[in-house]
Amino acid sequence: MTKALTLALSLVSAPAWADWQINMNEGVTALSREIFDLHMLIFWICVVIGVAVFGVMFYSIFKFRKSKGAVSEHWHENTTVEVVWTVIPSIILIAMAIPATATLMDMYDTSEADVEIQVTGYQWKWRYQYLDEDIDYFSNLATPREEIANEASKNPNYLLEVDNPLVIPANKKVRFLITSNDVIHSWWVPNFAVKKDAIPGFINESWVKVEQPGVYRGQCTELCGKEHGFMPVVVEVKAEADYEQWVADQKAIKLAMAGEASKEFSMDELIAQGEGVYKMACAGCHQPNGQGIPGAFPAITGSTIATGEMDTHIDIIVNGKSGTAMQAFKEQLSAVDIAAVVTYQRNALGNSVGDFIQPSAIQK
């Protein structure tokens, strides 16, 4: 038996990512610290009761052994003792419930928010829409597939990194309006102690006020299908001025994107950009080699749409196909990205139709 144990322990300590966090994150907001205190309070109450109960139990296990000549007594009832050991825990719990109610009421108070952001859960990514500004973008997993498939070494933020994190100002009350596009997701950032289910057809709300700028990571916490473990939440908290600067930058980028849509691209430029877009948006289902998964996701190679009429090819990407897992990418990809990925799908992955499309010809 001991040999197996030493082998098991050596196996465990082999990898170098020793990170032995054993307790809840204390978090960076007043609320998360309150919750952490409640957690530790109920924890210590349980430890005290546990020590008492197991103390008596182990004492009787060692003291009243038959092998040591113990003879069992014949009493088997004492209601007063029972009443005492029932009423005391009840009182402790009632006392415990009052601070818990106070914290819960703070968590539900979403009045006077400075910034309001609509968080929409999609099958396997998050969408952030800033209600006051005209900013609206998707946040996809940025961990390369090679790391997930163990073909490359894993970076420290493995599975907790996205291409466009959510950006919020520090020391400002940010209100989240959380809903979903398809199935139930749950938006959670452990350091904020904010977790709310995103339910299709209904709206939920939560709020946070972060003092310390920084990057805070979380994950979707409600089973939502195949890539449930691969749709992280990354929130970048910037100081007030940096946030204003970021908002201005976003507006500038939006203008540039609009301008770029009218530019003319060569076929090779489109194919090059198309490959990146394909890897990020399409490979999840149609597979990196374009073969798809028979019975679940159709192949791109030799597909009647990808090698057929250009307009139908564009229409299925822009508007998706209702009733299937094929999403409408109209809001997720810019006109340039759509033109690039259409050209890539028609002239790569085993297809060579030879035609291509300019971003300006794509009307969204």
Added chain:
Amino acid sequence: MATVDVDLPHVKDEDPHHHGPAKGLGRWLYTTNHKDIGSMYLIFSLCMFMIGGTMALIIRAELFQPGLQLVEPNFFNQMTTMHGLIMVFGAVMPAFVGLANWMIPMQVGAPDMALPRMNNWSFWILPFAFLILLSSLFMPGGAPNFGWTFYAPLSTTYAPESVTFFIFGVHIMGASSIMGAINIIATILNMRAPGMTLLKMPLFVWTWLITAFLLIAVMPVLAGVVTMMLMDIHFGTSFFNAAGGGDPVLFQHVFWFFGHPEVYIMILPAFGIISEIIPTFARKRLFGYASMVYAVASIALLSFVVWAHHMFTVGMPLVGEVFFMFATMLIAVPTGVKVFNWVATMFRGSLTFETPMLFALAFVVLFTIGGFSGLMLAIAPADFQYHDTYFVVAHFHYVLVPGAIFSIMAATYYWLPKWTGHQLNETMGKIHFWLSFVGVNITFFPMHFVGLAGMPRRIPDYALQFADFNSMASVGAFIFGFSQLVFIYNVIQNVRVGEKATAQVWEGAQGLEWTLPSPAPYHTFSTPPEVK
């Protein structure tokens, strides 16, 4: 447990001209004997425990290291779903029904169950229900992959085609449980031997009587929710589809209205078993027998009013959230306090530590740890950090594996000599216990840590900071998994050739079943015993 001094006329054997069991397969197919049906339930439960356990090992093998090594995410979700379904409906509940079938007639002095033919039928539809469920693993689109709690709309609009097989499987399992419950209530209420008043019934019988009422009240609601799913998927209704005016949160309310009493269905019989075993090996009567019965009854009744503590983050109004927090904390008291009764039974007793007692003691310690993490989960604001993380996985595995599974193991070691007439090997029993004890703790204790650190549930791959505790949990899972083979070998080897068991078997054992010879004859108590 009330002392029972039995004045049994010394009948050598049951009337000799009585026919023994039929021969061959027909014996098992057409049997209406509560002992045969009990054995079939237990063997079926062991097979399901092995299948469910293998799925758990696949899950833990994938989670041994970060990165996808073994299975792709969709199959991983199928494994978690099927592991949950098979362990809950296939391993734990049939095992308890099997123990009830074997022991209740003998403990209340009844010749057999009240409705023998229905008893046979309620067993024989179970293998087919699980055949339907397991066959969905080989269908296009794969087995159900939406978790054992099958939340809509993932389980309705976004489900694989095999969801319909899952629905019919659950229907049949529900029917089997309801029929079993009717049978048990009828046997306990109508067929007790004269003199065996409710006052003197062993606690295993009492907890099963209350569990049976819970089953009858709650399994139909599960059948209702699965039927609503069926109508949503095939007949165009919109119970849970927001597009047609339905509401996915309605699903969660109806499911957990069934769900919470279901978790009490899975633990009350375990309370009964432990309350039989500890007095035997402490050689002291159970402390506060009446309080135990009253508390179990009130737990069953109050389990209907706390379901929404499974949904604290779904976005309930504040009043609802505070109400369910208060209700959950209050009903945790009568449940938790029962542990004090067992400890008081041991206090000033005269203890010996055979294998059943070891499992019972491990139950008391580890189930209480599960109970404490349950109490922490009841604090609604803190639940926003615990909900759907590995902290919850650790909680319910602590109350189910060292809880329900250890009590089933303890019951088997305790009563098997009475069933087969042969003792199980004591050293092999102790090896099985210590391996399981070590395995369970190495597997599930680290889950508390990764859960608190922020690892969500039901994910096939995780961030690097959770790597070390996950690999430890996976090693523990394989230790626990393979130690069950020691148990199986012990049972197979000793069922026929083990050391001969006396009628009394355990020195401190009391109850009608110990007045029967070991092995218990095919028909027992044909003439009801006179119980003083």
Added chain:
Amino acid sequence: MAVQNEKQTKRLAVRLATAAVVMFGFGFALVPLYDVLCDITGLNGKNFNQGPTQIAVVDGSRTVKVQFITVNPANMPWSFEPTERSIRVSPGEDRQTVFYAKNPTSKWMVAQAVPSVTPSEAAPYLHKVNCFCFERQPLEAGADTEMPLLFVVDPELPEYISTITLSYALYDLTSEQKITQVKPSKDKGRVSL
């Protein structure tokens, strides 16, 4: 088994079986029960108080910010936004706003908007006098339209609520539409089961 026992057992078994069937019915009764509960507590932001209301008194002392957001679930290709992001309303006052919808696809489609209010405690106090979410909204290929919403905020709205967010999820019901009937059904915003 004594005969008397057998009759007793049969009676008990039948009673327990009917109890099971009653509980099966109770499972289904939970659906309307849930709607009643939602109506009272505004659970999940659903509200059913539709149609003209007799609220005459206007509480000028405070204003409430009513915010509009839209969601296009499950591959809904229409573009669908509120024309006004949010408006300040004093409780008791009838207000109107308009939602813009466009069907960019090449075929006739019909959609159903599903409302939801947050905070859920405010749901019982938001009266929708007339709303495009009462009926299904058909749109020809490439057509667009302006959909009205007439609402009033009940003066009894609790003091601590200062912002009400009304969200609409626009669902595509074209596939179901062909089965039932072409003319949009006149029901009260809910497709009956």
Added chain:
Amino acid sequence: MIGRCFKALASVICAFIGVQSARNWRYDSERGSATVFVIAGILMTIIFLAGIYGLVQVVMIYVQYSG
């Protein structure tokens, strides 16, 4: 009759706390018919729920004003 109902209610309350003496229990099991206990149980559950709802309101008001 009233005495018996009151006794039933009393023992249901004890059940909720999870404590009962063998003496009362023997008394209950001989006299009380099952239906009386079931009704008492359901009645007590409703009172228990109303009690918690009241407690919730009190605690929320208390918390709101104590800031």
